[in-house]
Amino acid sequence: MAKKRYTIKDVARMAGVSVSTVSLVINKKGPVSEETRRKVLHAVHKLDYHPRRVAQGLASQKTGNIGFILTDDHFSLVEPFYTKIFLGTEVEARKYGYYIILTTVPNQFSKEHIPRFLLERNVDGVIMAGRVPEKLIAYIRDMGLPVTLVDYYNRRQKTAAILIDNIEGAYQAVTHLIELGHKKIGFVGGDLSHPSISDRLTGFKKAMEEHGLPIVPEWVITTERNTSVPSGYQAMNTLLKSGELPTAIFACNDAMAIGCLRRLKESGIRVPDQIALIGFDDIDAALQMEPRLSTIHVYKERMGALAMQQMASMLENGEQSTEKVLVPVELVIRESTARKAD
Amino acid sequence: MAKKRYTIKDVARMAGVSVSTVSLVINKKGPVSEETRRKVLHAVHKLDYHPRRVAQGLASQKTGNIGFILTDDHFSLVEPFYTKIFLGTEVEARKYGYYIILTTVPNQFSKEHIPRFLLERNVDGVIMAGRVPEKLIAYIRDMGLPVTLVDYYNRRQKTAAILIDNIEGAYQAVTHLIELGHKKIGFVGGDLSHPSISDRLTGFKKAMEEHGLPIVPEWVITTERNTSVPSGYQAMNTLLKSGELPTAIFACNDAMAIGCLRRLKESGIRVPDQIALIGFDDIDAALQMEPRLSTIHVYKERMGALAMQQMASMLENGEQSTEKVLVPVELVIRESTARKAD
DNA sequence: AAATAGGATCGAAACGTTTCGATCAAAGTT
DNA sequence: AACTTTGATCGAAACGTTTCGATCCTATTT
Numbered sequence: 001m002a003k004k005r006y007t008i009k010d011v012a013r014m015a016g017v018s019v020s021t022v023s024l025v026i027n028k029k030g031p032v033s034e035e036t037r038r039k040v041l042h043a044v045h046k047l048d049y050h051p052r053r054v055a056q057g058l059a060s061q062k063t064g065n066i067g068f069i070l071t072d073d074h075f076s077l078v079e080p081f082y083t084k085i086f087l088g089t090e091v092e093a094r095k096y097g098y099y100i101i102l103t104t105v106p107n108q109f110s111k112e113h114i115p116r117f118l119l120e121r122n123v124d125g126v127i128m129a130g131r132v133p134e135k136l137i138a139y140i141r142d143m144g145l146p147v148t149l150v151d152y153y154n155r156r157q158k159t160a161a162i163l164i165d166n167i168e169g170a171y172q173a174v175t176h177l178i179e180l181g182h183k184k185i186g187f188v189g190g191d192l193s194h195p196s197i198s199d200r201l202t203g204f205k206k207a208m209e210e211h212g213l214p215i216v217p218e219w220v221i222t223t224e225r226n227t228s229v230p231s232g233y234q235a236m237n238t239l240l241k242s243g244e245l246p247t248a249i250f251a252c253n254d255a256m257a258i259g260c261l262r263r264l265k266e267s268g269i270r271v272p273d274q275i276a277l278i279g280f281d282d283i284d285a286a287l288q289m290e291p292r293l294s295t296i297h298v299y300k301e302r303m304g305a306l307a308m309q310q311m312a313s314m315l316e317n318g319e320q321s322t323e324k325v326l327v328p329v330e331l332v333i334r335e336s337t338a339r340k341a342d
Numbered sequence: 343m344a345k346k347r348y349t350i351k352d353v354a355r356m357a358g359v360s361v362s363t364v365s366l367v368i369n370k371k372g373p374v375s376e377e378t379r380r381k382v383l384h385a386v387h388k389l390d391y392h393p394r395r396v397a398q399g400l401a402s403q404k405t406g407n408i409g410f411i412l413t414d415d416h417f418s419l420v421e422p423f424y425t426k427i428f429l430g431t432e433v434e435a436r437k438y439g440y441y442i443i444l445t446t447v448p449n450q451f452s453k454e455h456i457p458r459f460l461l462e463r464n465v466d467g468v469i470m471a472g473r474v475p476e477k478l479i480a481y482i483r484d485m486g487l488p489v490t491l492v493d494y495y496n497r498r499q500k501t502a503a504i505l506i507d508n509i510e511g512a513y514q515a516v517t518h519l520i521e522l523g524h525k526k527i528g529f530v531g532g533d534l535s536h537p538s539i540s541d542r543l544t545g546f547k548k549a550m551e552e553h554g555l556p557i558v559p560e561w562v563i564t565t566e567r568n569t570s571v572p573s574g575y576q577a578m579n580t581l582l583k584s585g586e587l588p589t590a591i592f593a594c595n596d597a598m599a600i601g602c603l604r605r606l607k608e609s610g611i612r613v614p615d616q617i618a619l620i621g622f623d624d625i626d627a628a629l630q631m632e633p634r635l636s637t638i639h640v641y642k643e644r645m646g647a648l649a650m651q652q653m654a655s656m657l658e659n660g661e662q663s664t665e666k667v668l669v670p671v672e673l674v675i676r677e678s679t680a681r682k683a684d
Numbered sequence: 685a686a687a688t689a690g691g692a693t694c695g696a697a698a699c700g701t702t703t704c705g706a707t708c709a710a711a712g713t714t
Numbered sequence: 715a716a717c718t719t720t721g722a723t724c725g726a727a728a729c730g731t732t733t734c735g736a737t738c739c740t741a742t743t744t
Binding site: 017018019020021024030031032033036055057058059060061 | 720721723724728729731
Binding site for chain 4: 365366369403
């Protein structure tokens, strides 16, 4: 039943040329006469020949695979944020003829967690999304493999990266609130050591300052350890206990915004009537909320695709790029933000 | 900077044995004296040697890769149902030393969409999740590759499969409604040609009959083309127009249940007070609803893992299994179902 | 003591490509 | 007319393993 698969030899025989000539034609290298090219391609077609990846790999010392690394918590998250980035990469990879091998590593990374595809030299390059262990980045760079980071950037490692325009996004979100007439605006964030979060805070401050609005320290919550729904809930809790409330809140991501929303509902505070709320990321859940969440849309699939493009060009040039691509975002106005009631 | 990677030759030299002996030790084949085994393993360790996958692949005619195929719409769906199955497979694959290569194919499948990893013979077996083109299954079987289906099963193709216990799940859901005192129960489904959906209808009928309750044709909606949120919305619409309403509804999946809920809210009908509602699948969104959706939990990651196990054993025995594994489900009672008000 | 069996080890072929250097013919240069 | 360049093609080595059959040694059987 299993059909016989032809090899390059069969093609060569059929076309009446040598094996190496067939290889040249297939890989579009070296000069080949129009005549032989035709003959070869005809034979290829006739036999439905496809070179075996594994053989190409051994001979050319390229596997044709790209590793895609996420940390455990990023992938197991309810929100398919990084999953979408992955998908974008996967689809783009196909265009280039690469395979993507996905793996996750624990946040508490140590030597024995080194992905097998690195040990076995089974990838030509690595794309990593989200905050990823420092050591791992260094290890891969050390192997001489090109690296692209997505949605993360570390000042010390000189790698290529695809980044959300966090400052601009936050700026837009806060400006939106200001244009709705809000003057008392709070920031809900966490873990400022993460570059994305601190950038979003920067954007917040920039918008406030440019419009001559005061930044009230009690309304800037940055004590939460992470940026999950429960953290948002907690942060809102803190805010509620601190006397006067702001009239609008910019949460550093949708997950935290959802946490805030939940806490506000429990206190019977109406969104957006009493407090306007805007998030960041535009995860799927933002659309499920009541009210539906205004947010900053992030083009996740696009980011994944861009990472693959960057990787492909590094693979072509054979050198590690340090280019940082800033991907624009888009303000999405839904129901959780409204003109300030007076 | 790029560290030199050692090959099996280096290990052989260091251990003072032949290359073939090293191979025997590493792969735990053939008889090797304890003495040499020690020497070899010591050298392996010392040099941090790992065989290159690509070389093993060529020599052994096994790639070490498993293909994972989804249809486009399954992967781009908002609900990460199949994504979770994929994740389960991926984690399990690591234990066995396999890599997973993910790809999607269009629903309208034709010859030119054959995944590249098949043409290039870059996988040892294929796992497919969800409803998948008939032709593709046949093609792969034809290549002599083992196949496992997840959450889909076609009577004509004799393949292994990991299946949700749909009949039992539906039976439990409906029985739950009956135990709450409901007698007028509706079914919201679509596309009965899909085995999962028709099985869920079977479970519905079984529960109704066993409890001596009538199945009212007007309350059994099976006219929708698919099982999405909008279809659920539409189905509810139909139900609303048909005179008397049931007091409880079993939707064949959570997506449709969400659609129903949305429509009910628009009409100001309270769930669960006026109508109890239960879904199936336990997707993430079920937890986000207000009220939170009662449903039948499906162990998605587990199903993915089981598929990998099945694949591994087929790869070991070198033969296509036709075993069907029925994975149990679990009733999850949340807020959308309540005792019938009288 | 010779014959046999079995365990341990090894050399070499094979897997299916790419790629490098060699060869040869035709065209261009002096 | 001799020499050089260029284009087309090819043969063979190389990639790093696995695996098969051969060989050698030791222990067992007769």
